[in-house]
Amino acid sequence: MKYRDLQIQTQREFPSNMRTEGFGWLVRAGYITRENEILPLGNQAIEHLKSLANQPNFISLLSLPVIANQEETFFPISTGSMEVIHCPSCRYASRKEIAQFAKPVGATHESPLPIEKVLTPDCHTIESLANFLGVPKEKTAKALMFTRNSDGKFVFVVVRGDMQLSEAKLKKLVGDFRLATPEKIAESGAAAGYASPIGLNDALIVVDDLIPQSSNLIAGANEAGYHLKNTNVGRDYKAEIIADIVMANADYPCSNCGSKLDLVNAELLADGNEHHFENILFALAETHHDDKGLTFPKSAAPFDVYLMNVPGKEMDTLAKAEEIYNELQNANTKVLFDDRDERAGVKFNDADLIGCPIRITVGEKNLKEGMVELKPRKEKENRLVQKEQLLNKPENFLKP
Numbered sequence: 001m002k003y004r005d006l007q008i009q010t011q012r013e014f015p016s017n018m019r020t021e022g023f024g025w026l027v028r029a030g031y032i033t034r035e036n037e038i039l040p041l042g043n044q045a046i047e048h049l050k051s052l053a054n055q056p057n058f059i060s061l062l063s064l065p066v067i068a069n070q071e072e073t074f075f076p077i078s079t080g081s082m083e084v085i086h087c088p089s090c091r092y093a094s095r096k097e098i099a100q101f102a103k104p105v106g107a108t109h110e111s112p113l114p115i116e117k118v119l120t121p122d123c124h125t126i127e128s129l130a131n132f133l134g135v136p137k138e139k140t141a142k143a144l145m146f147t148r149n150s151d152g153k154f155v156f157v158v159v160r161g162d163m164q165l166s167e168a169k170l171k172k173l174v175g176d177f178r179l180a181t182p183e184k185i186a187e188s189g190a191a192a193g194y195a196s197p198i199g200l201n202d203a204l205i206v207v208d209d210l211i212p213q214s215s216n217l218i219a220g221a222n223e224a225g226y227h228l229k230n231t232n233v234g235r236d237y238k239a240e241i242i243a244d245i246v247m248a249n250a251d252y253p254c255s256n257c258g259s260k261l262d263l264v265n266a267e268l269l270a271d272g273n274e275h276h277f278e279n280i281l282f283a284l285a286e287t288h289h290d291d292k293g294l295t296f297p298k299s300a301a302p303f304d305v306y307l308m309n310v311p312g313k314e315m316d317t318l319a320k321a322e323e324i325y326n327e328l329q330n331a332n333t334k335v336l337f338d339d340r341d342e343r344a345g346v347k348f349n350d351a352d353l354i355g356c357p358i359r360i361t362v363g364e365k366n367l368k369e370g371m372v373e374l375k376p377r378k379e380k381e382n383r384l385v386q387k388e389q390l391l392n393k394p395e396n397f398l399k400p
Contacts (some may be wrong), residue, residue: 259276294355312364
């Protein structure tokens with residue numbers, strides 16, 4: 001492929017809207033625009049990645065620091081659009097909303113005590129309730145109320161006060177749902193801000209599986225301004241569904257090995273057999289760059305070679321470079337041929353920006369000796385190789 005055919009426009013400066021270094025280098029190298037639109041060079045890179053994607057070890061070929069489970073592969077990055085729970089010890093990884101963890105029972109499992117109704121004015125939240133009564137949040141029961149979309153069923157959910165509901169886990173159990181209206185809540189016999197599952201009418205009661213292990217919880221009295229101490233599932237109300245419906249978080253214990261879990265932001269690279277190639281390109285740029293530009297590994301680079309000429313006084317080095325270009329193409333080597341009438345310094349800079357594994361420079365002085373200059377992108381030193389040897393066995397020389 002020729003440089004002019006791809007209409008590559010490199011940039012001398014980073015874009016003002018650069019959110020990460022990788023994004024900045026992709027813009028400067030002409031793979032994408034500052035508005036995040038894929039340019040021809042970027043499309044070339046993505047097509048190359050697609051050609052590799054059927055290989056079972058595709059992602060590992062790219063030398064990316066990923067975290068993964070059997071179905072999904074994530075690239076950790078602070079600007080990532082999703083949250084992922086990860087165990088550094090056993091390598092467990094999952095989206096936060098569906099992640100598993102070892103639930104802390106704590107000191108909440110004890111013999112059931114009689115229910116006691118207490119006045120709790122202006123305690124509309126778990127925090128205000130726990131502060132008012134001087135108890136930890138784990139001694140409270142949090143109520144959440146929804147309406148199931150499919151049949152209008154009122155769904156009353158109970159999780160422990162120190163936990164957060166995972167709507168993804170709940171959806172898997174009951175289907176799509178929406179917040180219950182004040183009218184629907186009143187019809188069930190609950191009182192918003194002071195609700196509990198005790199004595200409800202026609203409700204599907206769903207409790208987190210930590211609730212049966214947590215005795216004598218404080219829950220609403222279904223009367224404004226009042227709560228009930230010592231509520232217990234099984235004795236005081238029945239649940240149609242008992243399951244894991246709460247969200248994992250950082251520092252919770254891993255359900256596999258007990259180590260503390262990490263919470264990281266990440267981008268999704270693969271989901272089952274579907275790969276997110278634009279995200280993979282960004283992950284490559286974020287991982288493989290230096291202070292001059294991109295440094296893609298050979299497996300990931302859209303081209304094996306950046307071929308350029310330095311104009312000569314006595315010899316048509318562009319024509320000689322064209323010959324080498326054609327020979328390498330015939331040998332199934334992917335070449336980006338910089339055929340511009342530009343100064344050598346500009347071409348050297350652009351070669352570093354674009355990040356091909358090898359640069360081949362065709363210059364008059366070396367050609368007179370039957371040589372061309374070869375420079376791996378990640379190495380400081382150039383070396384001279386015999387042009388004929390290069391063309392006869394390019395695979396012997398094009399190893400960065």
